[in-house]
Amino acid sequence: MPIEIPTLNFIALAPPLIVIGTALLVLLFDLAVTDKRVLGYLGLVGVVIAAGVSIAMGPRPATTFQAMAISDGYALFFNLVFLATAGLSILIAIDYLERHDLQRGEYYALLLFSASGMMLMAAATDLIVVFLGLEIMSVALYILAGFNWRQLASAEAAMKYFILGAFASAFFLYGAALTYGATGTTNLNQIGLWLSGGNSDPMALVGLGLLLAGFAFKVAAVPFQWWTPDVYQGAPTSVTAFMSVGAKGAGFAALIRVLRSGFGDSAYSADWALAAAVLAVLTMTFGNLAALPQKDVKRMLGYSSIAHAGYILVGVAAASESGVRGVLFYLLAYAFMNVGAFAVASALERRGEFSTTQRDYAGLSQREPLLAVAMTVFMLSLTGMPPLVGFWGKLFVFRAAVEAGMSWLAIVGVINSAVSAFYYLGVVVQMYMRAPAEYSPRLVGEESDAKKPAAVNLEVAIGTAVLLAMLLTVVLGLWPGPVASLVTMMPLG
């Protein structure tokens, strides 16, 4: 019997492969290097190379491995989102882990593995590969969430995330199995072909519903959001920054491809658009209302990330090319402004403490004017104020909804943005209009400098992350043209 040689187009998957290779190198060097910060910078080099390769590959679609994955403009754009997030998160972690005595080489390896899983999810055109990417991303994130092993809250976050994440994976697998049962294939394009041929099957509809539920868990959409605040609060802040953008982005990357390539041209396209619209309204409203009374800034950002999942779902619900473009732009914007906000929060965390309350921001404009300006930029951008990048993200997804005849959805979104201004601006008010809080020692052995105001730990790497994120938030806001036109050149292949 002849042996068929499979077509192995490794080049098409070069960016995730580079990231996996870097992760392995980090693991290897971990044995030899005593200063673990070096490993962070090594990871950063890998991330930059992978980003460069992604850009060099350009938006020419190339399928690979018997149509298991594709490197189209869509996947490459998501690569940039994930790599930007990973790069900034590594910069935050280099100093953050040092300060909290958590510095370990495996951290950077797991973070890179997780990023490679996200990139595979964006490139996958087969439910099996989507699932494997999802699991690589999630398993690494479960461990990272519990990386702060001395704190009970971190262990709780890891446990909660693991159990609910495993639950979500089960939903996803059940949905994939039923879809396979109905259509006879796990390939998204084949599923699309079968469904567009006028075929319909109640099993495929239930499969779609379960797939949607699985993804809703991962992107933290209501009613599957209950894990979010506890996990975001308990995990180390450098991890929260990474997963708030990365896991959400990867969930949306795979969700949109499944919906559009698989179920786009089917009898169910109106069903999933309506489901996404309902999820969007619930998610936005719950996230914003729950964020209002929060005193802990990390928890507040956790709820606000639920709200942002809602805004992005508006773009999904539009079920159009312009909706997809809006989501792409939004996620890139979200990467910079949200990771930036977490970078400031992690810079303000004192040694031995793992969260910041509103009081920690009081009078920051006098103590650290630059940091206060940066946080103000991130908060305004998250609110959606022009001319920052968050404004354009919201504009594009809401416009897509209006074009799709869902003006009501855009109106709900705008009202929600107004509500969100209350809690985002609350932080700004603290920074500029309140006197600095007296430093109250909460650690044994720190009584000596009890009179000093809280020290701000603005080390080089975190400072770089804050500065880069702020610059990109402002520059892309003032000059959104290049990214907006880049997004139009990045269709689903």
Added chain:
Amino acid sequence: MPVDQIVKTVVFVIFTVMTLGGGLGVVVSPRIFHSALFLVLSFAGVVGYYVLLDAGFLAAVQLLIYIGAIAILILFAIMLSRGLMAERQSQSNQQWWIAALVALLIFVVLAAVLWRVDWPVASQQALASPSNAISQEGSQLGRDLLGPYVIPFEVASVLLLVALIGAVILARETES
């Protein structure tokens, strides 16, 4: 009804009792060790289904992986965890009836859907063709794993590596 049909039905009922009874035992047993043993019973029932469906390779895999690896691993984990062996505790709290209601609802929905589906039935001819013979099953799977499914196969190894590193991190003695 011909004799082999009767035998098949009786065997099916036995396997069903094993699977469902085992599943129920997992959920209601007050000792976690007993739950794990019930899980083995439930897995064994599924092996029987695969045998009845002429899926010999799947049956072997189910036996080797689910009973031979996963269930045994669970038993080891329980035995090696301090205090878990002797502990007796109820698995339900005040909200058990809500959970039961939701589970029932999901069951009804799924059952209704699966009832309505127009299941394609392969012709006897297709079933008898050599490409579907049981002896071919394993080699075809191997061919597929190194052919169309080579990327999932490779990516799965990355997943296992990540899980392995994670387990080492969680289990490592914390310094200081």
